[in-house]
Amino acid sequence: MASTGDRLKTLIADNLEVDGQAIAVPENLDISLLEAGVSSVDLVAFAKLVARDFNVKFTLEHCTTLNSVKEVADFIDSQPG
Numbered sequence: 001m002a003s004t005g006d007r008l009k010t011l012i013a014d015n016l017e018v019d020g021q022a023i024a025v026p027e028n029l030d031i032s033l034l035e036a037g038v039s040s041v042d043l044v045a046f047a048k049l050v051a052r053d054f055n056v057k058f059t060l061e062h063c064t065t066l067n068s069v070k071e072v073a074d075f076i077d078s079q080p081g
Contacts, residue, residue, distance in 0.1 A: 004054070004073045005029050008037035012069070013052065016046060050076075
């Protein structure tokens with residue numbers, strides 16, 4: 001089974017782009033999608049997709065404290081189940 005990081009990278013590649021271009025996610029996942037230029041509307045839709053795909057729930061606090069793809073992956077991996 002693919003790692004959480006690999007699954008997130010696939011979801012990003014399949015669902016997000018900036019100005020028609022794919023987002024280059026580094027191997028260490030240390031990238032902020034907002035700083036990469038993803039709109040806040042697209043980030044909300046992407047968060048819903050991630051929540052559904054990984055069966056996790058994001059609170060408002062998570063949305064303000066999880067700044068990088070790595071932090072999101074670590075959060076998902078810390079969840080039970």
